[in-house]
Amino acid sequence: MNYGFVNQDQLEDIDNTLKEDLVDIGVECVMLIDMAGNTIAKCDNGKCTVDTYAFAALAAGNYATVDAMAKLVGETEFSLLFHKGEKASIHFSKVNEELLLITMFNKELSLGFLRLKVVEVIEKIRNICGQTKVSAT
Amino acid sequence: MAFINIRNKEVQVKIVYYGPGRGGKTSNLEYINDKYRQRIKTEMVSLKTHGDRTLFFDFLPFDIGQIKGYEVKIQLYTVPGQVKYNATRKLVLKGVDGIVFVADATKERRESNIQSLNQLHENLKSYNLDLFKIPFVMQYNKMDLKKSDIPVLPVEILQKDLNSRLRAPAFEASALSGGNVAVTLKRIIALTMTSIQKELL
Numbered sequence: 467m468n469y470g471f472v473n474q475d476q477l478e479d480i481d482n483t484l485k486e487d488l489v490d491i492g493v494e495c496v497m498l499i500d501m502a503g504n505t506i507a508k509c510d511n512g513k514c515t516v517d518t519y520a521f522a523a524l525a526a527g528n529y530a531t532v533d534a535m536a537k538l539v540g541e542t543e544f545s546l547l548f549h550k551g552e553k554a555s556i557h558f559s560k561v562n563e564e565l566l567l568i569t570m571f572n573k574e575l576s577l578g579f580l581r582l583k584v585v586e587v588i589e590k591i592r593n594i595c596g597q598t599k600v601s602a603t
Numbered sequence: 604m605a606f607i608n609i610r611n612k613e614v615q616v617k618i619v620y621y622g623p624g625r626g627g628k629t630s631n632l633e634y635i636n637d638k639y640r641q642r643i644k645t646e647m648v649s650l651k652t653h654g655d656r657t658l659f660f661d662f663l664p665f666d667i668g669q670i671k672g673y674e675v676k677i678q679l680y681t682v683p684g685q686v687k688y689n690a691t692r693k694l695v696l697k698g699v700d701g702i703v704f705v706a707d708a709t710k711e712r713r714e715s716n717i718q719s720l721n722q723l724h725e726n727l728k729s730y731n732l733d734l735f736k737i738p739f740v741m742q743y744n745k746m747d748l749k750k751s752d753i754p755v756l757p758v759e760i761l762q763k764d765l766n767s768r769l770r771a772p773a774f775e776a777s778a779l780s781g782g783n784v785a786v787t788l789k790r791i792i793a794l795t796m797t798s799i800q801k802e803l804l
Contacts, residue, residue: 477610502698503662503678504606504615517645519664523678524648527659530694 472595477507479594484509487587492575494554497568498561498591501526506565516570525568529558548577557581561588565595605700605799613674616799617698618791621723622705623715624656624684627744630778631705632663632679635788638781639665657683660695667792677792684719693726701738701795703787705778706765708743710754713764720765738794739771742787747777 472480480498484507488496495514498507503526508518529547536544547558557569557580567588571580606615620628629649636647643665650659661681666674682692704723706716724734749755756764758775766773772790776783 472609474609477608481610500606500698502604502606502617504617504698506606506608519676519678520645520648520662523660523662523664523680524650526697527650527694530697531659531691534690534694 472506476594480507480591481509483587483590483594487583487590488569488580491579491583493569493571493580495570497522497525499526499566499568500564501530501566503527514570521568525558525566529560529566546581557584559584559588561591562595565591567591604698605795607673607803611674612672613676614670614799615676615678616700616792616795617678617680618701618703618795619696619699620679620681620703620705621692621696621719622684622744623707623712623719624686626684626705626707626712626716626719627776627778628681628684628705629657629661631703631742631744631776631784631787632661632681634778634781634784635665635679636663638785642666656685657681658688659683659691670796675796679788686718689722689726692722693729696726696730696732699727699730699732699737700799701740701791703740703742703791704765704771705742705744706761708745708755708761708775709748710756713756713760716761717764735769738791738798739769740787740791740794741766741769741771741773742776742783743773744776744778746775747780747782 484496489509489511495510495516497505497518499505499522503523505518505522532544532547545560549556553572555571559567561567620631622628632647636643645664648662652658663679665677667677680695682695704720727734743758743761746755774783774787776787778784
C-alpha cells in the first residue's frame with residue numbers, strides 16, 4: 467500500500483474506526499503514524515494534551531530501534547510493543563510495512579481487551595487503505 | 604516522503620540536518636528554536652547522551668503558514684554525527700524530503716566531511732533516494748572561527764571537496780551565533796516545497 471496521499475474518504479473512515487472502536491471503549495488517545503514519524507490520523511477523548519507531533523517522531527524512532535534489535539536476535543520483527551506506566555500506558559502495533567497504530571490508555575482499560583480491539587481496528591485500516599489506489603508525493 | 608492530509612488540509616514535511624559529528628547540526632536547530640520561539644508551539648525534543656552528544660535525533664516541528672490552502676508543518680530533524688551511529692542515521696533519513704548538509708569548515712575536519720557526505724549518498728541509496736535529486740542545501744559551518752585564529756578551510760576548497768558535482772546552494776554559516784542559519788533554512792524549505800509541488804502536479 468502506498469499511503470503518501472490518503473484520500474478524504476479513507477481518512478474519514480479511519481477516523482471513525484479509531485473513534486468508535488478505540489476511543490469509545492476508553493482509550494485516551496490513538497494515533498496512526500507512518501514509520502517516518504508523520505501523523506496520518508489522530509483521535510482522542512478530548513482530555514489528551516500530548517504533543518502528538520513530537521510523540522509521533524519519538525514513537526517512529528522507538529519502533530525502528532526495536533525493529534533493528536529484533537533483527538539482531540534473529541527475529542523478523544517484534545510486531546507489538548507495550549510500555550506500562552503507573553497511570554498511563556502505551557501500546558504500539560504494526561499495521562503494515564509503513565504504518566503504526568499507537569494507543570494511549572489508563573489503568574481502567576484492560577490490556578487484553580485493548581489488544582482484541584486493536585487487532586480488529588488494524589484489519590479495518592488495512593481494508594480501508596487497500597480500497598483505493600493512492601499515489602505518493 | 605511528505606504526508607498530505609486532505610481532510611485537515613495539512614502537509615507534513617521532513618527536513619534532516621546531516622553531517623559529521625560536532626559540526627553544528629544541533630546548534631542550527633537550537634538557534635532556530637530560540638529565534639523563532641514565538642512561532643513554535645511545542646518544545647524541541649533532543650535525545651542526547653550524558654556527554655551532550657546527539658544519541659538519536661533532535662526534533663523541532665513548526666508551522667510556516669499556508670500554501671494553496673494547506674497548512675505546512677515543517678519537521679526538522681538532526682542525525683547523530685558520531686561515526687558509530689550510522690544505523691541510527693539511516694533510521695532518521697526514512698521518509699526525508701529535504702537535506703541540509705552541515706559541513707565543519709575547520710581544517711582538521713576536512714576528511715570527516717567527505718566521509719560523512721559519501722555515507723549520506725550510500726544511506727539514501729538504501730531508500731532508493733538519489734543525493735543528486737533530493738532537495739539539498741550545503742552549509743559550511745564554523746566560519747566565525749577564522750577570527751579566533753583557528754585554521755578554517757577556504758570556501759573554494761570546501762566547494763571542491765563537497766559540492767563540485769552536487770552544485771547545491773551553499774552558505775557560509777556560524778550556527779552558534781546564528782549567521783546564515785535562517786538563510787539555510789529558508790532555502791531548504793523553498794527547495795523542498797517546490798519539489799513536493801512538482802511531484803504532485
